[in-house]
Amino acid sequence: MVGPTASLSTLNRADGSASYKCPATGYDVLGAVNGPIELPARRDALKPEDATVEVFVKPGNTTAGVGERYVEGILRSVLGKVILGRERGFPRRGVVITLAIVGGDAVERGDSYLTILPALLHTSLLALLSAAVPLSMTFSATLLGVTKSGEIMPDLSAADAKTAVSRHVLAFSSKNHLLLNESEGRFDFNTWEQVRERALSICQELTMPGSDGDVAMGDESDGSKVDGFVRETVEDRLRRDYTWKIDS
């Protein structure tokens, strides 16, 4: 299975940016982060001791609608908890995250956004890292489906997700907390526990620095190493940015 591809700081004008492509679902997301910035229009709504996190999701083919508002709400609550908004310079200011869905199937009316959620989460994390916004932890997310026969499927494509009996998106922090769970379909709690185990192992692989790409953790089929992938992407960028220093 091909792992996801990503690059950091692709946009010049934003404080931080990242692009991310998920091979299984085909979604390509471009994210930009600006922060800390002043939000003059919302002076009354700003919290005195904390940063305000704003998330905007733009679909590729139309303007944002009700579905985007819904997924923005989920992202805001996850990222708001991860961003250290009380650090110096952040209170009473805003961190604005804009995510544009550049490629992949259009999300349909009434769709639950589960298939695209991991891509959105990863893009925003990478963009936040690129903007050097202080974070309490990194995280990684994955989408799993359960088939009629009870089999857990990783790397769901959009078509697979439609036929699956239940669909689950789980996000784990680098310290193995369950940060987010969104499940829909029909399932019982035992199934969910199995899903959680599987998701944790996938996410750990993605976070843990797999010392040179390949360390056997779990079976190979899961192998898109989410969290280690985040680290690698950042390392690559750093190496490129600091070539002048490393070389000298």
Place this chain on the structure above:
Amino acid sequence: MNDRRRVNGPPGGTRPPVYASLLETGTGAGDRSQRQRQPAELRKICMHDDNLSAPAYQTNLWHFRTSVLKTGLIPSASGSSYLEFEPSASLTAARANPKSLIPPSSALKLACTVHGPKPLPRSAAFSPNLVLTTHVKYAPFAARKRKGHVRDSSERDLGVHLETALRGAIIAERWPKSGLDITITILEAEDDRWWGDAPDSHDASWGMMNVLAGCISAASAAIADAHIDCLDLVAGGVAALVSNDSTNSSSSAPRLMLDADPAEHRSIVSACVVAYMPARDEITELWLKGDSSKASLAAGDQRTGHEALIDGAVDAARGAYTVLAEAVRESLQRAFDQS
């Protein structure tokens, strides 16, 4: 038009169902409901435990057994009220023994909230008085025809009428630099005519006048519930000149009816709404529509048609006032119990 901030239906639009019975007979199936009340008798806003029949109880939205002008149901607002009219006899009968999907008539149901007095936004200009904002919105399912989500002109119109009615009663100088928001949501509105009638020349939005009267009374109760100083309670009342004849003979001039339900009459010739403060005998808002030149009044009555109409509306408002006063007394009692 695609509104991206709402869930949209099919892009090609939909059509309301057409009932075959209506198409076949031309005048519609079933009979027009007849007014069971005396000309001067009002519909009940207040219902009491003992004489409440079971079907009437079921139609009541909140399942209250006592009065249906109720205050303080919305705790997040500084004042609130809910008003519901007693359903007409035909509607009660239709509910008890349902046969047709087409309701014979409808009963007004509305909720009113008052937020404030609160500081005006920083951008607003200085005002030495309380700034009153009224907002009336029909729920999409309130009327026989589906309403849109955005306020239309009739809803704006109602808001303006309501504001005029209330402005005369509130002692606005006591709250400089403050705002008061009054919001009314209409869950079920009155019909403009009987559903089986074809539109004709006498058509106007008569139902809207009944709705306005209800809005005025409900808003007044909510303002009192929010403990805003007023000169008096404002009660809304409607009277109408109606003709029940199918033949348009000149011999039968339209008769005066208080609190007329348009669905119960062949045609309404003219109608009048007042917002009335009984203690001061003052009218804060008057809205008269239609031709009031012909009216059959009692022998020896020297009043002109429109005078009779206004007097009738004031009488109706006096009737609403008794219910209003009861609701406000209840609201005060609750405030005392809490403190």
Place this chain on the structure above:
Amino acid sequence: MVSAATVAPAAPQSLSLPPPQFARLQPHAYLLAHLSPPVASNQPSARANGRAPSQFRVTSANSGSLTHTNGSGMVRLGDTTAVCGVRAELLHTEDIPSWSVSQSSNANKRRRLADSIKLSGQSGDHEETEAEVEEDRAHIEDLNLLVPNLSLSTGCAPGFLPGAPPAALTQALSHKILSLLHSTRLVRAEDLRVWYQPPNLGPEELERHNDEEHMDVDADEAESKPAEIKAFWVLYIDIMIISLAGNPFDAAWMSVLTALRDTKLPKAWWDVDNETILCSDSIAESRKLSLRGLPIPSSFGVFEADAAAGWRAVVIPDGEKLKAEEKKGTVQKWILADPDGYEEGLSQERACIIVDKEQNGKTVIVSMEKHGGWTVDTEDLRQLVDISARRWDEMKQIMDQC
């Protein structure tokens, strides 16, 4: 209002502010004092509103009180009130740009299948084929047959301006309801289809309900002239939140359920003479929607004792460590069922579990969400699912009564 009696023992005597003011100035400390009373006082841990952590507010539901709707429902969840009205309108297939003949004849085969199953009297439980499921989905989702919209601009709470465009919360809730209607497949597409059987046996065959009586005759005749879908019912589901005091989603969804359970669709047929769809106004001929299941939501908010944690750059313990500490009781958190407005302001982490029960009493999770924090994990979720299953029983009773 919170009665003063419950506050006095929970807070120290030095409290000189009246409880409501204390609640406003120090909301976190106020709720914490209620939830962790001093050991000496022998007070049970309760919320500021007097409820136990896993207790829901008093819920009532009633249906069918709005005249101009096909179905209506009102649900009161404590002080939160939602009114839902369902209006059905017709979408003619000729108004659907992409409607093709193949689609309708394709559907026809399946319809006959469904009819034959209906005849054998097991329509409720029969195993749907994949193609049927897909067609059901395609009709309901691609043709936009369900149109739920929620409105908060009713003056229900001070934060929502009447007349302003829908707030982000409003839009998110509308979407969540639509998404749940789709993912639970609550409404059957078959209930929304208006069929037309081109006549070949005589005028009495026009009516669809006659099909069943003449099934044997019809079965072979229909081969030549297949029945076609002439229109769909579109359900406009409008939810007005009349009063908002926390947990709008539970109230809204349950009002939708109540209204849909009450919804009656008139009998409709294609009238050849008028070239339009006509409906019968007779209640006897109308039919109710047959819904798939009864998904009941339970929302939770997590209140954490350590409010100061956010102020410092604390070292967040590892997932494993956190579990160990929880066992020792050093990390204090309360999972509050059905949070009211005050509690919602104090909890960042939210969970929402929607469960249904099969006929054999087995609990099925239809949707499980949690986000906004890291304290709730497997064990807590397991308990929450149990609570939600109990809530289902309770709500089933309330809904069956109305």
